[in-house]
Amino acid sequence: MSSNNESIGKTFFVVIGLCLICAIFVSTAAVGLRPMQNENKLLDAQKNILAAVGMLDGADVKAQFEKHVQIRLVDLDTGEFVDQDPLTYDYRKMMKDPAGSISLDEKDDQAKIKTRAKIAPVYLAYAEGVASKNVTSLVLPVHGYGLWSTMHGFLALDKDGNTIKGLNYYEHGETPGLGAEIQNPKWVAQFVGKKLMDDAGNPAIKILKPGNADATSAHQVDGLSGATITSNGVQNTFAFWSGAKGFAPFLTKVRQGALNNG
Secondary structure: OHHHHHHHHHHHHHHHHHHHHHHHHHHHHHHHHHHHHHHHHHHHHHHHHHHHOOOOOOOOHHHHHHHHEEEEEEEOOOOOEEOOOHHHOOHHHHOOOOOOEEEOOOOOOOOOOOEEEOEEEEEEEOOOOHHHOOOOEEEEEEEEEOOOOEEEEEEEEEOOOOEEEEEEEEEOOOOOOOHHHHHOHHHHHHHOOOEOEOOOOOEOOEEEOOOOOOOOOOOEEEOOOOOHHHHHHHHHHHHHHOOOOOOHHHHHHHHOOHHHHO
C-alpha cells in the first residue's frame, strides 16, 4: 500500500513539475515575442493605411509610411486636434477604457459598438512626402458590428473631407464568401469617388440591395449578395462615423480649412 502511495505521489509530483516548467516556458516565450508581435501589428496597420490611400507600392512599408503619413489625434466631440503623442496613445484600449471613452445611447449607436473613445487618431497622407506640407488625403479608422463580428477598417477621403478615395477592411469575423467580401477589391472599389456627405453636411452613403444602386449617384453603393446583415453593418458604420458622434465635427473643420491651418 505504501509503495502504491509513493508511486502515486511521485507521478503527481512529476506532473506538477512538468506543468510548472511548461507554464514558465510559455510565459517566457509570450513575453519575449510580444515586441515582435507589436511590431508586426504596427506594420500591418501601416500597410492597410497606405493601401487605403493607394500609396502601397511594395516598398519598405515602415519607411514609406514615415515618409508619406502623419498621425494626429482628434477630440471627437470638438473636432479639434489634440496636442498629445499619437505613438503612445492606444486607441483600441481607449475604446473600452471608462476614463478614455463614452457610453453610447442606443439611438446614437448605429454601429452597435456600445462605447466610443473620446480621442481618435487620424492619418494625414502627403503624396509628395510629409515635408511638403501638402495634405492630399486623410484616413479615418472606422468600426461597426456586422453579422458575427466588429468590422475594423480604414476610410480614406480626399483632402476635401468628403470624397471617398478608398475603403480597406482589415479585421473582421464575417462569413467567408459572403460577408467577408467586404475585403473584395471589386466591391470596395464602388465607394471610390462617392461623397460621404450631402450638400447639407449630413451622412449620405446608401448601401442598397445588390443591383439597385444607381452608378451615377454620388452616394449609392450595391450591397453584398447574400450578406444583407453585413451590408447593413457597413451602412451603419458609415452612418455613425460620418455623424455627430463620429468624425463629423472634425470633417466640418477640414472643410473649413483645418488641414491647412494645422
